[in-house]
Amino acid sequence: MTSAPAPATESAAPPVPGTTVGVVGLGTMGAGIAEVFARHGYAVVGVEQGEEPLARGRQHLEHSTGRAVQRGKITEAEAQEILGRITTTTSMADLAEASLVVEAVGESMDLKKRVFRELDGIVGPDAVLATNTSSLSVTDLSAATARPGRVVGMHFFNPAPVQDLVEVVRTVVTEGAVLERVRALVEGLGKSAVVCGDKAGFIANTLLFGYLNHAVSMYEARYASREDIDAAMRYGCGYPMGPLALLDLIGLDTAYEILETMYRQGRDRLHAPAPILKQMVTAGLLGRKTGRGFYTYEAPDSPVVVADDRTPSADQRPALRREIRLVGVVGTGTMASGIVEVFAKAGYDVLYTGRSQDKVDGVVATIARSFDKQIQRGRATEDQKAEVLGRVRGTTSLEDLADVDLVVEAIAEDLAIKSTLFRNLDEICKPGAILATTTSSLPIISMAAVTERPQDVIGMHFFNPATVMKLVEVVSTVSTDEEVTETVLAVCDRVGKTAVSCGDRAGFIVNALLFPYLNDAVKMLEAHYADADDIDTAMKLGCALPMGPFELLDVVGNDVSLAIQRELYLEFREPGFAPAPLLEHLVTAGYLGRKTGRGFRDHRRR
Missing domain, CATH: 1.10.1040.10 (N-(1-d-carboxylethyl)-l-norvaline Dehydrogenase; domain 2)
Known part of the structure; x- marks a missing residue:
């Protein structure tokens, strides 16, 4: 919690260009912060502890503005104007007129506290003291001053002139007016400000x-x-x-x-x-x-x-250890249709099965629509469409898969249903045929164990949409034969996919890394540490991720996310993997994300 916002006063207004801003520490980060303020018309006083680091700081500034000139971002005259607004000094006393001072010294609590104590006796009573720390306690730093309510975190990201994000960190005693003043200042610099509490690592x-x-x-x-x-x-x-x-x-x-x-x-x-x-x-x-x-x-x-x-050598490139000519696909949904198209485009004959003739016909219609879009965009021709569709044949009978060399299962994510299918495939498919599952989280060994050929069972986790996504996780169980793994890796290469190899445990690689991160984001929101918009902004701008965690959760589906997180928790028994209660509550309420119109955000109003 923060203290209640202070009434609006003249001192709560953000500094305006022309006023003085101090920056203590002119390393790469500090010099970048000084440049940001100078670019926006502020007079900047940069302080270093000696002449040698001061010279390096000035060099940082000259190199940075020089690169901007070379890239056409600013003119030479503008660069000189920016540098002219920055005064460098070795005396902290020169910060007496600053309305804001940003500390950017080494990541040492003792060093930063010494800086804050000294600043406390130099700057005026209305000045704001900010720290650029990325992980140390802002509260501890504020306690080193006689003005803890006027101390905040201003965590710029490197390089400061380029990165758009600044985390504005509040403590339990930060004055509301000061917090708003700093947020407005950051936005005036053309940056995106996200506000969060004082916890190591911030957002x-x-x-x-x-x-x-x-x-x-x-x-x-x-x-x-x-x-x-x-x-x-x-x-x-x-x-x-x-x-x-x-x-x-x-x-x-x-x-x-x-x-x-x-x-x-x-x-x-x-x-x-x-x-x-x-x-x-x-x-x-x-x-x-x-x-x-x-x-x-x-x-x-x-x-x-x-x-x-x-580093893997070229000699280690996987080869086909088993002949693969005819590929079978079980399923007719979006993923199955995409997999059929991927194999057929790569020159394989594909036989797929569905529960009804309507569903079987739907796969051909889906592939035809996919090609029509590609033809409109100039990425395919009518001849290529005809050629691919000529390699594809559908059936409603599993028995027709008797002669396939590789069969890929892409049905419902239900272990009982998949296990029944694998029993049937074991009886139907010829000896030596490889049985693969596209499961994203279920134990593959459980499917292998119901067959008489566990050595031939493997995971081929395609990502959705299969026609677009480059990745396939090739998942080997403790029973999978090495030649089966190598063959499947080689097949992935032949169909134009990037294959990664891993063992059979919950989440494989991607989901095991992705979903705990998403779960941590939900816990952060649940603790009222920051709001969903600020968390999403921080991860997109601060880490260059394509989507923020809550945007992604609403796309994936909170029910899907909860199911995967539960699998991870049950497998690893890691307390930190326990699903966030808020995620469970949203699923119970039916707030599953975009597919239901409401998840972490209300999509019905958009």
Whole structure:
């Protein structure tokens, strides 16, 4: 909770261009913040502790504005005008006239407290003191001053001149007028302000680093390779970077410190840094800045990944260990129709089955409509449409699948129904045929166990829509034959998909990383820490995700999300994976998301 907003007063108005803003610390982050204010007409006083760091700070500013000129963002005259608004000094006393001071020194509580104590005796009584900390307690920092109600967090994201997000962090004693003043100031800078409470990690880092830490644990357990974990999240969720590559960019030492701070404050075991993180930091494997982290780079600070002893060689590319000519698909829904189209486009003959002739005919109609759209956009021709439809044949009899080499099941996500189907397929399909399921969360070994050929059963988790999404999770059980896994990986390559390999446990790679993150977002909302709009904005702008967690939950369906989260909790018995009560309540109320018109948001009014 925050204190009640103060009555509107003259001092509550945001600073206006021309007034003085102070920035303490002119490293990469501080220099960027100074540039942002100067770009918007503020007089900026930048403070560093000595002449050498002061010179580096000025260099940061000159390089940044120089890049903006080169890219045509500003003119040379504008760059000089921006730099002319920034005064640099080694004396904190020069901040006496500042109406706002932003601290951007090293992420050390003792150092920041010393800065705040000194500032407290220099600036005027109406000045606001802000910290750019990404994880330390703003409340603790405010307590070091005689004006705790006028202390806030202003967490800019790096690089500050480019990134649109600023997290405005309130403490339990922040004055309401000060909070509104800072929010208005941030929006006046052309940034998106999100308001949140004072908790380690705030919004973006709390949700991001829990997810990153989980990915490290997955890698540490050798559940999947670094390449497959990263590819899964890029192609399965549309993330700009995979989690391990992102950690290398952030710096493993920085990640470790943020997680440590989050864990010390919240005691959430999911924020306890994975042991391998500490080992890598101790060994100096900090990511891009040292040239080696989860990946190896051609030089320190280089983004170019080079091969190392963990890089798969070209000789390891999967090959067809079993002949695949005729592919069977069981099901006629959206996913099944997409899978039929994917295989047929790749040149495979496809035989699919449905419960009625109407449903069987519906698959051909769906594929024809899909091609019509592609033809309109110039991405396909009528001849290609005819060729693909000529490879497709439907039937209402499972018995017709007797000669398929690979059968892909894409029916209802119900273990009992799927298990019955696998018993039937086991009796019908020829020896050596591969039986695959598209389940996204059910245990594949349970389906394999009802057959007399568990070595031939595997998961092929396509993502929806199958014709568009590049990813397929190839999931092997403890019984799956290695030649079956290799064959399915090779088939995925032949149909133009990016296949990632993992073991048979709840959530596989993508859902095991995605849904705990979504669940954490629901818990954050449930705790009134921030509202859904601010949380979504923080994750889209702060982490460059294609959708915020609540947008995504309403698209996926809260019932689907709850079912997957329950599966994860039952499998791993991790208290942090327990479904958020708010999610359960929404499902009970029938607020399932877009499909019912109401979920975390009311879609009926849109």
